[in-house]
C-alpha cells in the first residue's frame with residue numbers, strides 16, 4: 405500500500421458550528437495508480453487533496469504515504485492547481501526552475517532539467533515567454549512541467565482542466581496519460597466531469613456530499629487508449645451517471 | 652495613431668488654455684506686472700533658460716527629490732514587507748502610523764530647519780516624509796493581499812524564508828507597490844516646492860519665493876509652469892513603468908492598451 409488513508413475525518417469550525425466535511429474516509433492507493441476523485445461540488449474533494457498534500461491537517465484518522473505520516477507539504481508530492489499557480493513575474497523557464505532552486509543543483513543543471521520538461525510538454529518555443537502571454541492550456545502545461553521537474557512521486561491535480569475548452573481538454577487528457585505512462589507517476593486527480601474520470605482513471609472514487617463520504621469505488625479496467633464512444637466505456641459511464649441519479 | 656491623437660489633444664488643450672489666459676489679461680484691467688500675459692511669461696522663460704541659472708535650480712531640486720524619494724521607497728518597501736509579514740508587530744505600530752500619516756509634512760518644517768539648518772536636508776526630509784507613508788501602507792496591504800496560492804506553491808516546492816519573502820512575496824506585491832510608488836511620486840513632488848520655499852536657498856521652490864520678493868510675477872508664473880511640466884514628465888515616466896509591470900504580471904494583456 406503506497407498511500408494509506410484510515411478513518412480520515414475533517415471538520416471545519418464555522419463560528420459556533422462545526423461542519424463535518426469528510427466523514428471517516430478509508431482508502432488505499434497503489435504506486436503508479438491513476439485515481440480520480442469524483443463528486444458534486446462541496447463534497448470535500450479539494451479538502452481531501454489538501455490533506456493528502458500536507459496543506460491541511462486531518463481532524464481524525466491518519467494518512468500515510470510510503471509509510472510516513474504526512475505533516476507538511478514537500479516537493480515529493482506536487483499539487484497542480486486549477487488556476488495553474490504559475491508565478492506571473494517569471495517566464496516559463498524560470499517557473500519550471502522554481503522547485504529546483506531549493507535543491508543543491510548547479511545553475512546549468514537546473515537549466516538543463518527545465519529544458520527537458522519544457523520540451524516534454526511541447527513548449528520549447530515558449531521557454532522565454534511570460535505566463536500572461538500563454539493560453540490556458542499552455543499555462544497548464546507549464547504547471548505540469550514545473551511539477552515534473554522536481555521528480556515527484558505523486559502528482560495531485562485539482563480540476564486541472566476545468567477552465568479549458570473541450571478540445572484542449574481532451575488533448576490535455578491524452579497528454580497527462582502519456583506522461584503518467586512514461587514517467588510512471590501516481591496521480592490523484594479531482595474532477596467534476598464523469599467522462600473525464602472514465603477516460604483517465606484506473607479507479608474512480610465516487611463521493612457523496614454532506615458530509616463527504618466514499619459512495620462507491622469503480623474499477624475501470626479498460627485498455628489505453630480508451631475509445632470514448634466504445635461500448636464498455638459507455639457502460640461504465642452510465643454506471644457512474646446512475647450513481648448520481650442522472651440518466 | 653494613438654500617439655498622434657494624444658499629441659493632437661495636448662496641442663489643442665494647450666492652445667485653448669493660453670488663449671483663455673490671454674483673453675483674461677485683455678478683458679480685465681489687472682496691472683500686467685501683477686498678472687502677466689503669455690507673451691511676458693514666454694520671454695521670462697527664454698531669459699531664465701538663456702542665463703542658465705534655472706538649470707542649476709532644476710538640478711538642485713531633482714537631486715533633493717531623487718534622494719528623498721529613493722530613500723523613502725527603499726525604507727518603506729523593506730519595512731512594509733516586514734511589517735506586512737509579521738502582522739502581530741504591525742498591530743502595535745499601526746496606531747503610530749495612523750497618527751503620523753495625516754500630519755502634513757510641512758508641519759515638521761520648523762523642527763527640521765532647527766535641527767538641520769537651511770540647505771538640501773529640509774527639502775529631502777519633507778520629500779521623504781511625504782513619500783514614505785503611501786509606499787509603506789500600500790506595501791503592507793499588498794502583502795496581506797498576496798494570493799494564498801503562491802504561498803502554497805512556495806510551500807510545496809520547499810521554499811523557505813527568507814526566500815519566500817524575496818522570491819514570492821516581493822514580486823507578488825510588486826504591482827501594488829508600484830501603484831504606491833506612483834501615488835507617492837505625485838505627493839512628494841508637490842511637497843518638494845513647499846520644502847524648498849522654507850528650507851533652501853536654491854531650487855524651484857526657492858525661485859518662487861525669490862520671484863515674489865522681487866515682484867517678478869512673470870518669473871513666478873514661468874517657474875510654476877516649469878514645476879508643472881517636470882511633475883507631468885515624472886508622472887508619465889512612472890505610469891509607463893507601472894504599465895509595464897501590469898503587463899508583465901498579466902493584469903493587462905499585451906497589445907490591449
Ligand SMILES: Nc1ncnc2c1ncn2[C@@H]1O[C@H](COP(=O)(O)OP(=O)(O)OP(=O)(O)O)[C@@H](O)[C@H]1O
Nearest residue numbers: 416417418423425444445446447448449450451452
Ligand atoms: N478552510 C475552510 N474553512 C471552512 N470551511 C471550509 C474550508 N475549506 C472548505 N470548507 C468547506 O468544506 C466543504 C467542502 O469543500 P471543498 O472545497 O473540499 O469541496 P469540493 O468537493 O472541492 O468542491 P468543488 O467541487 O466545488 O471544488 C465546503 O462546504 C466548504 O465550504
Ligand SMILES: [Mg+2]
Nearest residue numbers: 449450451562
Ligand atoms: Mg474543489
